[in-house]
Amino acid sequence: MDASEIKKVGIAGLGALGSAVTRALLAGIDGLRLECASELNPPDEFDIEIVDFETLAARCDIIVECLPPAIVPKLAEAVFAEGKTLVLISSCAFLMFPEIQKMHDLSTSRVLVPSGALAGLDGVKGLKELGIEKSVIASTKPPRGFEGAPYVDKMGINLAQIESKTRIFEGSALEAAKGFPANVNVAATLSLAGIGAEQTRVEIWADPQAKGNSHEITVTGEFSTLHARIENRPDPANPKSSMLAAQSIVAVLRDMNNALVVL
Ligand SMILES: NC(=O)c1ccc[n+]([C@@H]2O[C@H](COP(=O)([O-])OP(=O)(O)OC[C@H]3O[C@@H](n4cnc5c(N)ncnc54)[C@H](O)[C@@H]3O)[C@@H](O)[C@H]2O)c1
Structure with missing residues (x-):
C-alpha cells in the first residue's frame, strides 16, 4: 500500500476500550496508522502524542470515540466540522444528545457504530x-x-x-x-x-x-x-465495560481495508 493511502487514526479516550484499540493499532492494522489521542489522564503504557479534540479531528482521517457519553457532543462537533469519519462506541449519546444528530445532518462525516456488546x-x-x-x-x-x-x-x-x-x-x-x-x-x-x-x-x-x-x-x-x-463477562480494566465492545471497534477498523468483508 502506498504511504499516501494509509489512513491516520486518532483515539478519543484511552480508558478500557480506547487502550485496547490502541494496542491493536500499535500491533498493526492494514492501511491504518495511529496518529495521536485525546485523554485527560494519559496512561504510561503508551508513547503517544496527546492533543485536544480539534487537533485530533484536524490531523486524523478516522476518529475513534471511547469517551464518557457526556463528552461525546464536544468531540462530535470537532469531527463533523472537519468532515472526518467518527467511529462511535457510545451510541447512547445519539439518544441522549439530539444536537449530535442535528450537527451530523449538516456535515459530510460518516458515523460508524460498532456492534459493541451486542450481536445480531x-x-x-x-x-x-x-x-x-x-x-x-x-x-x-x-x-x-x-x-x-x-x-x-x-x-x-x-x-x-x-x-x-x-x-x-x-x-x-x-x-x-x-x-x-x-x-x-x-x-x-x-x-x-x-x-x-x-x-x-x-x-x-x-x-x-x-x-x-x-x-x-x-x-x-x-x-x-x-x-x-x-x-x-466484565472487562477486568473496567467492570462496567466489555472486552467484546473493544474488539468490535478493532473489527470495524480492520474492515476499512480488508479485501473480504463479512457484514
Ligand atoms: N456500544 C457498546 O456496546 C458499549 C459497550 C461498552 C462501553 N461503551 C461505551 O464506551 C465508552 C468508553 O468505555 P470505557 O470502558 O473505555 O470507559 P473508561 O471510563 O474506561 O474510559 C473513558 C476515558 O475517557 C477519558 N476522558 C474523559 N473525559 C475526557 C475528555 N474530556 N477528553 C479526553 N478524554 C477524556 C477518561 O479519562 C477515560 O480514560 C463508555 O462511556 C460507554 O459509553 C459502549
Missing part, C-alpha cells in the same frame, strides 16, 4: 428492508450494575433487597436512555440499526445470580423472527 445486528438490518414489526432488547445485570441510575433513584428501587431476577424497567429506548444512561448503549445501537428509539422496546432486569451482563434481542418481521442472546 446484521440480521436486524436485513429484516429492516422488509419492515420490522417489533424490536425488543432485554438486558440483565447484577443489581449493583444499576447503582446511581436516575430511574432507580427516582423510583426508590432498593437494589440490595432484590433476591431473584426482577424486571426493574420496561419502556422505549428513549425512556431507557434517560433512566439508565450508563446502561443503554446496546439499546441505542439496536434502535439505530432497527426502528428507532421511540419504537424499540427495552426491558431491564436485575439478577443477583448473574455473573456478567447479558442481552437478548427479539426482532420480528413478516417473514422472520430473530433471537440473539449474548453473555459478556
Whole structure:
C-alpha cells in the first residue's frame, strides 16, 4: 500500500476500550496508522502524542470515540466540522444528545457504530428492508450494575433487597436512555440499526445470580423472527465495560481495508 493511502487514526479516550484499540493499532492494522489521542489522564503504557479534540479531528482521517457519553457532543462537533469519519462506541449519546444528530445532518462525516456488546445486528438490518414489526432488547445485570441510575433513584428501587431476577424497567429506548444512561448503549445501537428509539422496546432486569451482563434481542418481521442472546463477562480494566465492545471497534477498523468483508 502506498504511504499516501494509509489512513491516520486518532483515539478519543484511552480508558478500557480506547487502550485496547490502541494496542491493536500499535500491533498493526492494514492501511491504518495511529496518529495521536485525546485523554485527560494519559496512561504510561503508551508513547503517544496527546492533543485536544480539534487537533485530533484536524490531523486524523478516522476518529475513534471511547469517551464518557457526556463528552461525546464536544468531540462530535470537532469531527463533523472537519468532515472526518467518527467511529462511535457510545451510541447512547445519539439518544441522549439530539444536537449530535442535528450537527451530523449538516456535515459530510460518516458515523460508524460498532456492534459493541451486542450481536445480531446484521440480521436486524436485513429484516429492516422488509419492515420490522417489533424490536425488543432485554438486558440483565447484577443489581449493583444499576447503582446511581436516575430511574432507580427516582423510583426508590432498593437494589440490595432484590433476591431473584426482577424486571426493574420496561419502556422505549428513549425512556431507557434517560433512566439508565450508563446502561443503554446496546439499546441505542439496536434502535439505530432497527426502528428507532421511540419504537424499540427495552426491558431491564436485575439478577443477583448473574455473573456478567447479558442481552437478548427479539426482532420480528413478516417473514422472520430473530433471537440473539449474548453473555459478556466484565472487562477486568473496567467492570462496567466489555472486552467484546473493544474488539468490535478493532473489527470495524480492520474492515476499512480488508479485501473480504463479512457484514
Ligand atoms: N456500544 C457498546 O456496546 C458499549 C459497550 C461498552 C462501553 N461503551 C461505551 O464506551 C465508552 C468508553 O468505555 P470505557 O470502558 O473505555 O470507559 P473508561 O471510563 O474506561 O474510559 C473513558 C476515558 O475517557 C477519558 N476522558 C474523559 N473525559 C475526557 C475528555 N474530556 N477528553 C479526553 N478524554 C477524556 C477518561 O479519562 C477515560 O480514560 C463508555 O462511556 C460507554 O459509553 C459502549
